[in-house]
């Protein structure tokens with residue numbers, strides 16, 4: 001699955017799943033725009049991958065301010081100004097049971113996870129349609145499909161990405177732009193680092209493949225969906241959950 005000649009934009013690229021996606025798409029030949037708030041981390045990733053012949057452009061982007069996205073992408077330098085592949089990966093949690101969930105926590109999680117994806121997709125979709133080729137992937141979660149006590153805001157945002165993507169898949173298909181979702185289960189990153197050991201063991205018991213996922217398990221699913229070879233797949237939700245959600 002070669003991505004030579006393609007430019008990919010990955011949000012939430014400073015660590016975890018997003019960083020893994022940058023590494024994999026980059027080593028498959030794509031130029032990558034790596035976006036997040038932590039520019040220092042993006043710069044060291046870019047420097048490290050430059051040594052391996054991978055071109056990564058660090059982009060400071062705060063999806064909590066979705067109205068700034070179009071201008072930030074509009075100012076990208078020439079070799080990176082044409083985005084062929086978008087991976088909406090940036091995400092946050094702010095958990096709490098409904099009775100204790102503040103409006104702020106609700107709105108913050110919806111804004112970064114869902115409105116951020118909307119603003120980014122809107123900014124890049126015009127060019128994809130004009131060029132008659134594009135791939136838009138959003139990283140949802142099995143929590144968006146199953147629900148999870150204490151994560152009503154996160155589950156709503158992640159379920160929202162599914163409805164959003166299925167609608168875009170229908171809107172953009174005639175221009176050869178495919179739109180799909182990857183829904184990971186529990187993946188070993190900073191987001192799951194805080195799970196206490198006892199709870200982690202209980203979780204593993206619930207997963208048929210008996211382990212948490214690795215960042216690369218998600219990255220390979222993304223690589224397939226953005227490849228030329230997946231050109232007839234659109235509006236799909238691909239679970240990468242070790243069987244947690246079947």
Ligand SMILES: NC(=O)c1ccc[n+]([C@@H]2O[C@H](COP(=O)([O-])OP(=O)(O)OC[C@H]3O[C@@H](n4cnc5c(N)ncnc54)[C@H](OP(=O)(O)O)[C@@H]3O)[C@@H](O)[C@H]2O)c1
Pocket residue numbers: 011012013014015016017018035036037038039061062063064065089090091092112139140141142183184185186187188189190191192
């Ligand atoms: N880990 C899991 O088990 C799991 C399971 C299912 C789904 N997911 C989803 O997978 C995605 C990546 O998760 P992860 O585990 O890799 O999380 P992570 O390690 O916490 O990384 C989150 C990324 O999002 C970026 N981000 C956060 N707020 C942002 C903002 N306001 N603007 C721009 N970027 C922002 C962060 O960068 P900065 O802080 O530098 O901005 C970081 O690069 C998320 O959408 C998450 O919901 C994760």
